[in-house]
Amino acid sequence: MLTIDRLDAAYSVLPVLKGVSIEVAAGQFVAIVGPNGAGKTTLFKTISGIVIPSAGRLVFDGQDLMSVPPSARAHLGIAHVPEGRQVFPSLTVMENLEMGAYTAAGRRAWRSNLDMILTLMPVLAERRHQPAGTLSGGQQQMLAIGRGLASAPKLLMLDEPSMGLAPAMADFIFERLIDIRRQTNLTILLVEQRVAEALETADYGYVLETGRVVLEGTNATLRADDRVRQAYLGM
Amino acid sequence: MTAPQIIENILQALVAGVLVGSLYGLMCVGLALIFGVMRVINFAHGDFMMLGMYAAYYIFTALGIHVLFGNGFGPYVAAVLAGPLLFVVGYGIHRALISQVTGTRTLGLDGEGHYAQLVLTLGIALILQNGALIAFGSMPVSIRTPLSISAWELGPFWGDFVSVFINKSRGIAALISGVVIAGIALVITHSRLGKALRASADNPVAATYMGIDVDRAHRVAFGLGVAITAVAGGLLATTYPFHPFVGLEYVIVMYAGVVLGGMGSIMGAFWGGMTIGLVQQMSTLVLPTQLQNTAIFVMFLLIVFLRPQGFFGRVVERT
Ligand SMILES: Nc1ncnc2c1ncn2[C@@H]1O[C@H](COP(=O)(O)OP(=O)(O)O)[C@@H](O)[C@H]1O
Ligand SMILES: [Mg+2]
Numbered sequence: 001m002l003t004i005d006r007l008d009a010a011y012s013v014l015p016v017l018k019g020v021s022i023e024v025a026a027g028q029f030v031a032i033v034g035p036n037g038a039g040k041t042t043l044f045k046t047i048s049g050i051v052i053p054s055a056g057r058l059v060f061d062g063q064d065l066m067s068v069p070p071s072a073r074a075h076l077g078i079a080h081v082p083e084g085r086q087v088f089p090s091l092t093v094m095e096n097l098e099m100g101a102y103t104a105a106g107r108r109a110w111r112s113n114l115d116m117i118l119t120l121m122p123v124l125a126e127r128r129h130q131p132a133g134t135l136s137g138g139q140q141q142m143l144a145i146g147r148g149l150a151s152a153p154k155l156l157m158l159d160e161p162s163m164g165l166a167p168a169m170a171d172f173i174f175e176r177l178i179d180i181r182r183q184t185n186l187t188i189l190l191v192e193q194r195v196a197e198a199l200e201t202a203d204y205g206y207v208l209e210t211g212r213v214v215l216e217g218t219n220a221t222l223r224a225d226d227r228v229r230q231a232y233l234g235m
Numbered sequence: 236m237t238a239p240q241i242i243e244n245i246l247q248a249l250v251a252g253v254l255v256g257s258l259y260g261l262m263c264v265g266l267a268l269i270f271g272v273m274r275v276i277n278f279a280h281g282d283f284m285m286l287g288m289y290a291a292y293y294i295f296t297a298l299g300i301h302v303l304f305g306n307g308f309g310p311y312v313a314a315v316l317a318g319p320l321l322f323v324v325g326y327g328i329h330r331a332l333i334s335q336v337t338g339t340r341t342l343g344l345d346g347e348g349h350y351a352q353l354v355l356t357l358g359i360a361l362i363l364q365n366g367a368l369i370a371f372g373s374m375p376v377s378i379r380t381p382l383s384i385s386a387w388e389l390g391p392f393w394g395d396f397v398s399v400f401i402n403k404s405r406g407i408a409a410l411i412s413g414v415v416i417a418g419i420a421l422v423i424t425h426s427r428l429g430k431a432l433r434a435s436a437d438n439p440v441a442a443t444y445m446g447i448d449v450d451r452a453h454r455v456a457f458g459l460g461v462a463i464t465a466v467a468g469g470l471l472a473t474t475y476p477f478h479p480f481v482g483l484e485y486v487i488v489m490y491a492g493v494v495l496g497g498m499g500s501i502m503g504a505f506w507g508g509m510t511i512g513l514v515q516q517m518s519t520l521v522l523p524t525q526l527q528n529t530a531i532f533v534m535f536l537l538i539v540f541l542r543p544q545g546f547f548g549r550v551v552e553r554t
Contacts, residue, residue: 048444070339074446082444088437090499091430098427099434102445151446 001026001187002047002155007056009039009046016042017053018211024155029181029188031202031219033195033232039211040191041083044159048080049073061154075103077154081161083191085144089133093124096132096143100150109152116183117146120176138169145176149184156180157189170194177201195232199223207232239396246399248516254402256512257409258471260505262485263492264416265464267504271493272423273436273456275337276349278356280464280489281482282363283325287465288472288481289371290317292378310378311407314469318415318462325461328359329454337457338450339439360482367479375476380404383474408470415466419459420501432456436499464489491535497545506546510534 002024009017016039024030032040045051047058049070058065060076068076079100088096097117101110118125121142127135132143141161148156161177162170174197181188181201192198199205205222207215215225222228236244262284269277277283295301295313304312334340336355341348383404390398423429435442435452442449471477492511496503511531518530538545 050440050443069448071443071446071448074444080444082441086438086441086444088434088441090437091433095430095434098430099442099445099447102427102431102447147445 001028001061002189003057003059004043004047005057005059007043007046007053007058009042009051009053011042011051016211017046019056020208020211020213022206022213024187024189026154026187027185028204029190029202031190031192031198031205032208033192033198033205034208036193037210038208040208041159043208044080044082044157044191047073047078047157074151074153077103077105077152079148079151079153079156081144081148081156081158083159083163085137085140087132087135087140087143087147090131092129092131093135093143094128096147097124097150100147101152103151103153105152106150110150113150113152117149120179121146138165138173141165141169141173142176145173145180149180153186155187155189157191159191160193161190162192162194174201195228199228237396239393242393243397243399244520245517246397248520249513250399250401251405252513252516253509254405254409254512255516256509257412258467258508259488259492259512260508261412261416261467261470262464262489263496263504263508264419264501265460265462265467266489267493267496267499267501268419268423268432268456268460268463270490271496271498271500271504272432273337273453274347274498275333275453275457276352276356277333277457277460278353278486279360279363279482280356280461281484281486282360282367283321283461283482284464284468284485285367285477285479285482286324286363287314287317287321287461287468288477289367290320290465291469291472292376294320295378306380307382308380308407310380310473311411311470313378314408314466314473315411317469318466321465322458322462326454326458329457332359333457334450334454338435338453339443340450341439364479364482371479373478375478377474377476378469378472380473382407402474404473408473411470412467415463416501416505419463420505423501428455488531491531495535495538495545497547500545500547503545503547510538510546 004020004022007017007020020043034040042051046053060078065073088099097114101107123139124142124146132140135143145161161173165173178201180186190198190202199219199222202219204218206213207228215227266280269275291313294316295309300313301309332355336348336351383402385403386400387403387406388398388400431447432452435447435449439449488511492507493504495510496507514531514534515527518527522530
């Protein structure tokens with residue numbers, strides 16, 4: 001579904017991604033892990049068109065993404081739940097979800113999607129008329145995920161959904177991701193610092209370090225790998 | 236002065252304040268879309284209003300609207316038609332010039348592109364003013380309607396002593412202004428377009444992730460803001476004469492109104508403009524006319540000092 005092929009990207013002169021190749025097949029749950037500053041967020045921004053790559057190929061659903069303007073990529077079926085949540089603070093919870101459903105697919109599936117989102121995260125229903133800026137961090141993360149789901153995407157990209165959350169809230173968010181996966185069988189690309197959980201839920205994983213993929217494999221392979229066990233799982 | 240006379244003067248000033256305030260309010264709503272909602276500084280906004288005035292003037296006289304709708308209502312039809320025309324002008328100027336310094340282009344610029352916007356729109360203001368001087372000449376003109384010399388009488392109240400007059404021309408202008416404001420407030424709060432505009436202003440990058448074309452959103456908001464202020468200008472032109480530099484007299488009123496109302500609030504901007512109109516007219520009761528504008532600024536400073544977020548200021552910060 002998504003092919004990232006030998007991708008290079010840089011901020012002005014500082015190279016951040018160096019020949020990154022990642023493959024996400026339809027229906028797969030793929031995790032990308034790696035230390036801070038490895039370039040995970042930059043990779044997502046490149047897929048969404050906010051960062052322009054200097055070399056390499058990006059193909060989504062058979063279409064070359066380089067010829068698709070950033071604002072048109074959501075309409076192809078890519079939902080980006082960004083790092084730091086980035087909800088629309090002055091819009092209400094409902095309006096945020098409506099903006100998620102800005103795509104044609106999202107509008108068609110609005111009723112059933114809204115049902116699913118509010119059932120998964122009932123606190124959003126309670127707060128539906130509140131400006132998103134007044135929500136707690138965990139609630140904003142739920143809203144950001146709900147907003148992504150509302151677009152009825154083919155690929156859901158999540159950038160560190162547990163970042164900055166209390167452990168209990170981070171667990172809750174993770175459980176919701178597992179629920180979503182089970183209910184929708186959506187293709188998911190997840191970036192996470194919580195490596196143990198990420199590798200446990202994912203089918204396949206990549207380890208990104210200083211802009212390079214240093215390791216990849218199925219979750220069993222990665223969890224059995226000594227380097228992963230030492231560096232990320234603390235074993 | 237007798238008591239009824241004093242009351243009559245106060246009521247008359249109040250009515251005059253509401254009438255002119257509703258036009259100031261409409262102007263402010265136009266700027267509020269650009270400055271308040273989209274956070275773009277537009278120093279040429281008064282000059283776009285000036286263009287709206289001339290547009291209404293020429294639509295009325297040259298396009299034969301006065302024949303079609305008569306001299307009574309023609310000017311109002313012309314003022315409303317100035318809206319779509321100036322939408323196209325605003326949209327075009329945004330696409331050609333202002334888009335370089337708004338929307339996703341400003342992500343890498345200092346101060347969200349505000350410095351660049353300031354310089355660019357000041358330049359556009361100068362070009363519009365001097366262009367208008369060449370095209371239309373420096374003689375003040377006005378759009379005449381026979382309605383401006385007739386009035387509705389309210390009253391008499393209090394036996395036979397107090398009655399208030401509402402100038403028909405200004406009354407109709409205020410009504411039209413009210414309808415336009417209600418329409419635009421509905422669009423901004425309830426329509427998909429309005430929500431997309433607010434989302435683009437709140438967080439342009441996240442809006443792009445939603446599939447919103449942020450640069451187009453900015454263009455539409457700019458065109459709409461210019462169009463609304465142009466209609467206000469056209470309506471104002473039925474009672475006040477204007478000239479190529481008239482924008483300078485109103486641009487301050489507009490910014491003051493938007494700040495008074497609280498940035499980002501459409502209805503707030505309307506009440507901000509209304510407050511300015513009321514203070515201006517009420518001050519004539521106690522102050523000489525030359526001090527009208529001083530009264531506005533004393534009030535402005537007081538309110539900014541006492542309530543910096545404005546009447547309708549939002550509590551929520553942008554990310
Ligand atoms: N907007 C930016 N401008 C310049 N450098 C940046 C910017 N964003 C990130 N970087 C740098 O790029 C590198 C990768 O960052 P990022 O993609 O955020 O990593 P990760 O998400 O893996 O923590 C870091 O060295 C970071 O400092
Ligand atoms: Mg990151």
